[in-house]
Amino acid sequence: MRVQKLTFAALVVVAGLSLTACQNGEDDMGQTAPSSASSASSASGGSGSGGSDQDGGKDSAGKGSGGQGTVAGKGAGGQGTAVGTGSSGNGKVGKCRTDDLDITASDSTIDGDADGTVAVELKNGGGRDCVLSGYAGVDLKTSSGSLSAKRTGEKTTPMILKDGKSVYFGINYPINKSGGSGVRITALVVTPPDETKSFSLEWPGAATLPVTDGSGSPVKVGPMGSAGQGEG
Numbered sequence: 001m002r003v004q005k006l007t008f009a010a011l012v013v014v015a016g017l018s019l020t021a022c023q024n025g026e027d028d029m030g031q032t033a034p035s036s037a038s039s040a041s042s043a044s045g046g047s048g049s050g051g052s053d054q055d056g057g058k059d060s061a062g063k064g065s066g067g068q069g070t071v072a073g074k075g076a077g078g079q080g081t082a083v084g085t086g087s088s089g090n091g092k093v094g095k096c097r098t099d100d101l102d103i104t105a106s107d108s109t110i111d112g113d114a115d116g117t118v119a120v121e122l123k124n125g126g127g128r129d130c131v132l133s134g135y136a137g138v139d140l141k142t143s144s145g146s147l148s149a150k151r152t153g154e155k156t157t158p159m160i161l162k163d164g165k166s167v168y169f170g171i172n173y174p175i176n177k178s179g180g181s182g183v184r185i186t187a188l189v190v191t192p193p194d195e196t197k198s199f200s201l202e203w204p205g206a207a208t209l210p211v212t213d214g215s216g217s218p219v220k221v222g223p224m225g226s227a228g229q230g231e232g
Helices: 002-046 056-091
Strands: 101-107 115-124 130-132 137-142 145-148 159-161 166-174 183-191 199-201
Touching (some): 101 199, 159 166
Antiparallel strands (some): 101 115, 115 166, 130 159, 137 145, 137 183
């Protein structure tokens, strides 16, 4: 009987220990579950997906900061592009404007030539380099009305006229050898290439042109650089 009592007592002790271990395990599991739920809730809030959460203000603030960061990044990038474009635009050489050019004319006729020649100088005084291309418009004001010069048809090439430098073109006209009064020239009007604003000058050549039958202009104009002086 003593042995049976000892054995029963031992079983009771083992059962008690097992019950205690099970309770401790349940307590541990009970503590772990809330901790996992808290972590999941924290991760959900951090992603910004909890827009309807009571702490939505915090989530909204987080989104707002992210939004501002994105806008600022785009803004900085946009400004960089704009500055680059602007700088590139300013680096291009623009065409020569009438107001930027000092235009003068002089008689360049050489003794023995069949025709008279007037050289027109265009000096760049605009404070920047500019592009000239093609032919200038040339009109002679005469006692019989306006007479437009005809282009010679020579090939033209765009040129950059440096600030303070000059380029010349020539005007050829027939000399009045008829002995009559001819057509009196009163003024020279020059319009730079690709411009609509004209510049009026005194005519430096012979005072008159021979009377023609009106079949075509006897006055011819060459392209930029066609006069003997070239670029100055």
